[in-house]
Structure formats: structure tokens, C-alpha cells
Amino acid sequence: MKKISLFLINLIYIYSCAQLHDEEKPKLEIEIPFAAKVGSENFSCSREYSGIGAKPGGGSTIKPHDFRFYVHDFEFVTNLGEIIHVKLRQDGSWQYENVALLDFEDNSGHCANVSGNTAATNHVIHGTYEKPAGSIEKIRFVVGVPEHLNHKDRAVAPPPLNLASLHWDWTTGYKHARIDFVSDDFKNSNNEEFSGQSANSTGKFNIHLGATGCTGVGSQGTAQCSVKNRPVIELTFRLGQTIVADLKELLATTDLSVKDKNGPKGCMSSQTDPECKEVFLNFGLDFHFDPQSTVPTERRRNLSSNTVYPTSGQKFFRVE
Amino acid sequence: MDFHSKNLTYVLSFSLCLSTLLACSSAPTELLTIQEEFVWELPPGVPLPRELADNPMSAAKIELGRYLFYDKRLSGDGRFSCASCHHQRRSFADDPHIDDGSMESSHLGTVHAILRPYGITGEEHPRNAMALVNLAWQSTYTWANPLLRKLRTQALIPLLGENPVEMGLLGHESRLLAEIEVDPIYQRLFPKAFPDRKNPFTLDEITLALEAFQRSLISYDAPFDRYQRGDHSALSSSARRGMELFFSEDLECFHCHGGLNFTLMEDHRQLAEPSIDFANTGLYNIGGLGLYPPQNQGLFEFTQKIMDMGKFKAPSLRNVELTAPYMHDGSVANLDEVLDHYSAGGRTISSGPFAGVGSANPFKSGFVKGFTLTPQERADIIAFLKSLTDCRFITNPKYANPWPAGHRNKPDPLDELPESSHPCNP
Numbered sequence: 001m002k003k004i005s006l007f008l009i010n011l012i013y014i015y016s017c018a019q020l021h022d023e024e025k026p027k028l029e030i031e032i033p034f035a036a037k038v039g040s041e042n043f044s045c046s047r048e049y050s051g052i053g054a055k056p057g058g059g060s061t062i063k064p065h066d067f068r069f070y071v072h073d074f075e076f077v078t079n080l081g082e083i084i085h086v087k088l089r090q091d092g093s094w095q096y097e098n099v100a101l102l103d104f105e106d107n108s109g110h111c112a113n114v115s116g117n118t119a120a121t122n123h124v125i126h127g128t129y130e131k132p133a134g135s136i137e138k139i140r141f142v143v144g145v146p147e148h149l150n151h152k153d154r155a156v157a158p159p160p161l162n163l164a165s166l167h168w169d170w171t172t173g174y175k176h177a178r179i180d181f182v183s184d185d186f187k188n189s190n191n192e193e194f195s196g197q198s199a200n201s202t203g204k205f206n207i208h209l210g211a212t213g214c215t216g217v218g219s220q221g222t223a224q225c226s227v228k229n230r231p232v233i234e235l236t237f238r239l240g241q242t243i244v245a246d247l248k249e250l251l252a253t254t255d256l257s258v259k260d261k262n263g264p265k266g267c268m269s270s271q272t273d274p275e276c277k278e279v280f281l282n283f284g285l286d287f288h289f290d291p292q293s294t295v296p297t298e299r300r301r302n303l304s305s306n307t308v309y310p311t312s313g314q315k316f317f318r319v320e
Numbered sequence: 321m322d323f324h325s326k327n328l329t330y331v332l333s334f335s336l337c338l339s340t341l342l343a344c345s346s347a348p349t350e351l352l353t354i355q356e357e358f359v360w361e362l363p364p365g366v367p368l369p370r371e372l373a374d375n376p377m378s379a380a381k382i383e384l385g386r387y388l389f390y391d392k393r394l395s396g397d398g399r400f401s402c403a404s405c406h407h408q409r410r411s412f413a414d415d416p417h418i419d420d421g422s423m424e425s426s427h428l429g430t431v432h433a434i435l436r437p438y439g440i441t442g443e444e445h446p447r448n449a450m451a452l453v454n455l456a457w458q459s460t461y462t463w464a465n466p467l468l469r470k471l472r473t474q475a476l477i478p479l480l481g482e483n484p485v486e487m488g489l490l491g492h493e494s495r496l497l498a499e500i501e502v503d504p505i506y507q508r509l510f511p512k513a514f515p516d517r518k519n520p521f522t523l524d525e526i527t528l529a530l531e532a533f534q535r536s537l538i539s540y541d542a543p544f545d546r547y548q549r550g551d552h553s554a555l556s557s558s559a560r561r562g563m564e565l566f567f568s569e570d571l572e573c574f575h576c577h578g579g580l581n582f583t584l585m586e587d588h589r590q591l592a593e594p595s596i597d598f599a600n601t602g603l604y605n606i607g608g609l610g611l612y613p614p615q616n617q618g619l620f621e622f623t624q625k626i627m628d629m630g631k632f633k634a635p636s637l638r639n640v641e642l643t644a645p646y647m648h649d650g651s652v653a654n655l656d657e658v659l660d661h662y663s664a665g666g667r668t669i670s671s672g673p674f675a676g677v678g679s680a681n682p683f684k685s686g687f688v689k690g691f692t693l694t695p696q697e698r699a700d701i702i703a704f705l706k707s708l709t710d711c712r713f714i715t716n717p718k719y720a721n722p723w724p725a726g727h728r729n730k731p732d733p734l735d736e737l738p739e740s741s742h743p744c745n746p
Binding site: 117171172212227273 | 466467477492
């Protein structure tokens with residue numbers, strides 16, 4: 001109880017300081033537009049896209065089913081090295097505290113009748129920031145739901161954290177990103193008797209990014225996950241630019257004509273799921289499990305919860 | 321006392337009555353709700369389960385949960401209910417004798433045919449449906465998930481889960497809520513179960529009621545229990561010899577299958593904290609690396625620590641005779657093969673993608689070290705395991721499908737005919 005009171009006092013203190021601080025520096029409104037693309041083409045649930053993935057001779061054709069992801073902790077870096085936090089507008093639907101949901105599926109076309117999809121979309125982050133002395137050179141954000149919100153009771157969570165389709169009840173955390181599609185090229189198993197797949201799910205490739213390695217008591221919000229799987233993104237950026245999330249880049253090194261080797265269809269974030277390897281690397285996440293070694297390998301980036309340093313090697317995001 | 325033939329009784333606590341009377345005398349126009357206190361009807365020696373602060377038991381909740389458990393509208397396509405994979409006459413494990421589309425046989429490499437449950441999209445489930453028995457005394461739910469400590473949380477997995485799809489309710493929640501809201505039976509049961517809720521027709525309340533019903537599934541009346549309570553004629557001499565072997569240091573069975581419910585996964589009011597234990601029994605050892613087949617890697621899936629590879633819950637052995645096939649993946653067909661596995665100290669699979677010598681699994685429990693049995697000893701152990709069958713539990717009308725005949729949730733009567741070989745048939 002003592003700890004809680006101290007924590008509250010701290011919060012009040014921080015809040016009042018922030019209030020004082022607010023009066024000193026002018027607040028600027030900011031809109032940060034996002035766009036979902038497949039290569040150079042805009043993402044649409046009604047389209048299909050060819051030339052996707054690393055299949056020799058030109059890639060595969062895919063039809064989208066879902067394209068949603070959470071983002072949090074936006075900040076700018078200026079030429080003077082200032083780090084400017086973006087405070088998200090609390091809109092009661094897409095943004096809550098420091099986290100926002102970006103939703104590019106509109107429940108139409110191929111995305112229609114996919115369980116849990118919604119007609120509403122959201123492409124823009126709305127917030128405020130304090131006018132810096134220097135000029136903005138970079139933007140940083142983290143993909144996913146932050147740790148302190150990740151293991152609360154979803155049933156009573158505020159929007160946008162109340163969507164069953166973006167929650168993993170099994171690990172009691174959120175799907176940081178949910179990017180699903182089908183490809184006729186992709187066969188869900190090389191061992192049909194063991195895959196847990198059937199004709200109905202043939203071709204389905206789900207990318208469900210979420211924290212794994214979780215222990216604790218899920219229902220009490222105390223679960224701790226050793227593999228956070230929250231890509232930390234840093235991009236060269238100036239105001240007015242759009243951040244593009246490119247599915248073609250995310251899948252660039254995955255051969256979609258190869259049968260799903262093991263585990264769930266597509267990549268569901270386990271370090272033993274072979275389809276996660278290339279996807280993870282393109283998110284800028286480590287993929288370290290080596291079944292030939294019985295010693296768990298060290299994970300450099302996944303172990304840190306948040307913005308210690310930007311993820312390197314990510315290809316999913318760019319600025320246009 | 322024959323506790324099973326009695327209905328659960330609900331008594332008004334004296335203090336509540338008193339306060340009601342006092343309140344009435346001072347404010348006669350005020351509406352008062354009388355809270356019923358739930359009484360666990362248990363045989364002597366069985367400790368009380370914990371009361372859940374966020375979901376206290378009540379007769380009304382149990383009754384609602386029972387209707388929901390058998391309600392096919394809880395699935396995405398209206399074909400499956402919880403009971404599609406959890407049949408009372410199999411101690412609420414899956415029933416290979418019922419062809420309701422929820423089970424099919426598959427093959428495990430070179431071993432033999434096994435049975436796996438299927439979800440509404442035809443997706444095969446990697447795991448064997450567990451029996452639902454004495455869940456109020458369990459510390460964690462499902463085969464290896466250390467996070468699921470409450471049945472209300474667990475219920476979301478079959479309802480909404482996508483890996484695999486089981487009941488496939490995701491995206492159909494509002495349809496379900498709209499349907500149950502206008503069902504006359506639920507219009508009576510929901511407000512009764514949740515009198516304080518302004519709108520009780522929510523997914524949250526559904527999971528709370530399912531939790532209450534499942535916690536009410538109580539089985540302590542097997543021949544073994546009657547023997548323990550002093551009826552020495554309840555066990556045959558063979559079963560008594562088997563019991564000696566089961567609890568012996570030679571066989572070591574009881575180390576993992578010990579306690580009130582023959583599982584270390586135990587919790588009740590007399591424990592300081594829940595007992596939690598997952599173990600690798602050497603069922604697989606792929607490539608000699610200790611690995612288990614993908615999608616069935618046990619506790620490792622959650623901790624991502626290699627030493628947790630293949631660690632699963634030792635399930636309760638109550639009614640084990642009725643719950644074949646066995647193990648987390650249903651890959652062991654009968655009790656004889658279970659004894660083969662443990663007497664060898666682990667299973668050897670000679671060929672195929674999962675080949676390996678299970679007894680050499682580096683993550684295996686030290687208690688699975690193998691043993692030799694004479695044919696008589698083997699028969700004795702099986703006789704003991706069969707003495708854990710509680711025929712009153714599986715025929716208890718309190719747990720049966722409550723929907724009226726002819727209702728969409730009441731299966732074809734043919735489905736309900738027990739096969740002649742059922743051990744509880746006279």
C-alpha cells in the first residue's frame with residue numbers, strides 16, 4: 001500500500017510539473033499520417049497483389065485479410081539532439097494513453113467476413129508536442145501495446161484495447177500487429193497429419209506479432225514476457241511526410257511457395273515457428289531459437305522492454 | 321452420507337435474514353434482494369475449494385452456466401457447444417464414439433491411429449480434450465498454460481481462439497448476445513445469476529457462468545473414494561494390490577499423480593498457495609535433442625526456455641478409464657499403452673519426423689525411470705485405475721444437458737444412447 005501511495009504521489013508530482021512545464025512552452029498540434037502499401041501500390045482489401053515474397057521466378061500472389069497494428073511512444077529527434085515526446089490526443093476510440101491503433105482493413109473485399117474485422121479504419125496519429133529549438137530530423141515509435149497495458153483485463157479495457165480479434169487470450173496479451181492474407185502458393189503443411197491444418201485454411205498466412213515467453217498470472221495482470229516482440233522504429237523524417245508500412249517489404253525474404261514447415265499457419269511469434277524468421281528480421285526483431293542447440297541463445301534486443309535503442313535492419317516502415 | 325444423491329442445497333445465512341428483517345421494519349417500501357449463500361456438498365475429508373472473489377458461486381450462476389455449456393449458439397456457426405468436445409459420460413472428455421464432427425482419427429508417424437478434436441472450420445486441434453472433473457480444486461487450466469489460473473479466462477480460448485479455431489466465436493459475439501438476450505430461458509436465468517448487473521447479457525457474464533458450472537462438476541464417489549471412507553468392499557483385491565503399486569516408490573506414479581485428485585496441480589482453501597508442476601515424461605525426444613513435435617511443446621511455448629520443452633500438466637486420473645485416448649496429444653490409445661510408456665521410462669518412436677528415444681529425453685522428470693511389471697501386476701494397476709471411475713458423476717442429472725427435447729441444443733436422442741461396452745452400464 002505504501003508503494004502505491006508513493007507511486008501516486010510521484011504521479012501527482014510529475015503531473016503538476018508537467019502542468020507548469022506546459023505553461024512555459026507552446027504546444028503544437030501534429031498529425032502523423034500512415035499509409036499501408038504493398039510495394040508502390042496502396043493497400044486495399046479489394047485487391048490482390050502479385051510478385052510477393054521470395055518465390056523464385058517472380059514471387060506469389062496474395063489476397064489480404066487483415067492489416068492492423070498498434071503503435072506507441074512517438075517521439076521526434078531534432079538536429080540539436082533534443083528528444084520531443086508526442087502526447088496523443090485521447091479520442092476515446094483509436095488512441096488511449098500513449099498507444100494508438102492503426103487499422104487499414106475495412107471489412108470489405110477479401111477482408112469481408114474475416115472474423116473480428118471492422119469497417120472503420122484509422123490512418124492518422126493525432127497529438128501535440130512542445131516546440132523544439134532545433135528542427136525535426138527523425139521520428140521514433142514502437143510497434144505494439146506497451147508493457148504496462150499489455151496484460152490488463154481486455155473485457156474492461158478502453159478502446160482501442162478492447163478488440164477481441166487483437167487480443168491473445170492464450171498468452172493474455174495483445175497482438176501487437178495482425179497482418180493476415182492468403183496465397184494460393186502457400187500450403188499450410190508438409191506433414192498434413194500433424195499440422196493442425198485443413199483444406200479450409202490452405203493458403204492462409206497469418207502474421208500475429210505478440211509477446212511470448214510469458215509467465216505469471218494472466219488474469220491478475222501480472223504476466224511477464226521474456227520475448228517482448230515490440231519493434232522499435234526510427235526513421236529519418238520531416239513534418240508533413242507519411243510513414244509507409246509496406247507488406248511487400250515485410251514478406252520480401254519469405255518464399256510463399258514453400259510449405260509451412262511447422263507450427264501454426266504463417267508466423268505466430270514463437271521463436272520455434274520457422275515462418276517467423278524472415279518476417280521477424282524484416283520487423284527488425286531477433287529470431288534466435290536454434291533447435292540444434294539446447295542452450296537458449298541470448299536475445300539482445302527483445303529483452304529490453306522499450307526504447308533503449310532503435311531496432312536495426314527493419315524493412316517494414318519507410319517515409320514518403 | 322450419500323452426498324451425490326442429494327441436490328446441492330442453498331441456505332439463507334442467519335445474519336442476512338436478520339438484517340433483512342431489520343431493514344424491512346425500518347423501511348418497508350424498500351426492495352430487498354436476499355443473497356443466497358452457496359454450500360459445497362462434499363464428503364468428509366475433502367477440503368473446501370477457494371471462493372473466487374470476482375465470481376462467488378451461486379445456484380443461479382451454475383444453472384445458467386449449465387445451459388450455456390450445452391448451447392451451440394456459442395460457436396461461430398452454431399454447430400458446436402462446449403459439450404461437443406466434453407461429454408459427460410466420458411467425464412467431460414471427448415467421446416470417440418460420437419460422430420458430431422468434432423473428432424477424427426489421425427496418424428502419429430509410425431505409431432498408430434489417434435483421435436483429435438476439430439473446430440468449426442475443420443481445423444484439427446493439436447491437443448486432446450481434457451476431462452472436466454473437480455476443476456474447483458485445480459491450480460491451472462489446459463495442458464501446459466501457466467497463465468490460465470481461472471476458468472473464466474480459459475473459456476475465452478475455445479470461444480475466441482484462432483490458433484487453432486475451436487468454437488470460432490470471434491467476430492460473432494454481438495450476434496450471440498443478441499440471440500441470448502431474446503431467449504426466454506436466458507431472460508429468466510441471466511438476471512437471476514447476475515442480479516446486480518444492469519445488462520447481464522455480456523461475454524464476461526457468460527464466462528463467469530461457465531466458470532461456476534464447471535466448478536460445480538464434482539466427483540468424489542468412485543469405488544476408491546468409498547474405500548477411503550471405510551467401505552472395504554468397494555475395492556477388489558486386485559485393485560487394492562494395484563493401489564499399493566501405484567503409491568509405491570518402485571513405480572513412482574503418485575509423485576506427479578498424487579493428492580486429492582491424482583494431480584499435483586492442486587489448489588484449495590487449506591493450501592497456503594496453489595501447487596503448480598509441469599513435467600516431461602519422455603513421450604518424445606525428436607532427434608535426441610529432447611524436442612517435442614511443433615504445436616505440442618508444452619510449457620516451453622510460454623516460457624521459451626528449452627528446459628521446459630515437453631513439460632505438461634499431470635492430469636487428474638479421476639475417471640481415467642473413460643477418457644481415452646491419453647496424453648496431451650491423444651497419442652496413446654489405452655491404459656495398457658500408458659503402462660508400456662511408463663514402464664519403458666519413455667516412448668520410443670522408431671521412424672518418421674518425430675523419431676527418437678523418449679526415455680533419453682534430457683528434460684525428462686526423474687520420476688519416469690521405468691519399471692517391470694508381471695502380467696498380474698499390470699492387471700492390478702489397471703484395476704486400481706478403473707476404481708477411480710465415478711459412475712454417479714457421469715450420470716448425475718445436475719450436469720446433464722438441460723435444454724428441452726426438440727431444442728436445437730438438445731442432441732439427437734441417438735447420440736445419447738450409451739454404447740453397450742460403457743463401464744458404467746449395468
